[in-house]
Amino acid sequence: MTRKKVKLAYIANDSARKATYKKRKRGLMKKVSELSTLCGIEACAIIFGPYDSQPELWPSSSGVEHILSRFKKMPEMEQSKNMVNQEKFLRQRIAKTNEQLKKMRKDNREKEITRLMFQSLTAAKGLHGLNMLDLNDLGWVIDQKLKDIAIRIESLKKPSMQLQLRSQPQPPPPSQPSQTQPQSAAWLMELESPQDQMRFVGDDMLLPFGDQTYNYDNAMWSNAFFP
Missing domain, CATH: 3.40.1810.10 (Transcription factor, MADS-box)
Structure with a gap:
């Protein structure tokens, strides 16, 4: 009891x-x-x-x-x-109770407007008899619900996006040139690179390496490789 x-x-x-x-x-x-x-x-x-x-x-x-x-x-x-004395203690209690009452009124008002919103969506009750205060509160509740839905959608998208990124094949890491590559091979690759399509030595122009139309009687070629 x-x-x-x-x-x-x-x-x-x-x-x-x-x-x-x-x-x-x-x-x-x-x-x-x-x-x-x-x-x-x-x-x-x-x-x-x-x-x-x-x-x-x-x-x-x-x-x-x-x-x-x-x-x-x-x-x-x-x-x-x-x-605190008795008067101050009672004032603190009254202020705390007023804050709790204000919060409860706000929560009840929000629940009432939310119920009205669902009734209007199901055509159970129209909006013709509402005053301006009710319409303003209804608009505020609708905005809050839309924001909550948008936040929920974004939170649901993040795990799926992360899963897609994980499922995609990762590109192989870029290959690094070998440090033990012979100097002759590196020199050959340098000559075959697109940057070396045309070379100038003094006043003469050298064609790309390996070009069949190159004039082998050129003095610079013969002096460089056939002394």
């Missing part, structure tokens, strides 16, 4: 208020003790009540004095950094 939620308000009945005070006081002291033991921190509690002649202290009078002295040695900004 679930516990009934207690309304946070002043208890008008004296006997009920006294019983609640004793019960909550024991619970508070237990929580402070557990917090100090489990987290290894220094904590203390001071409770002034109308039903006790002396204030309730935890863990002891000397322990409370030690912690309070450490607290007073801190700078004033550090002392009040996380300190």
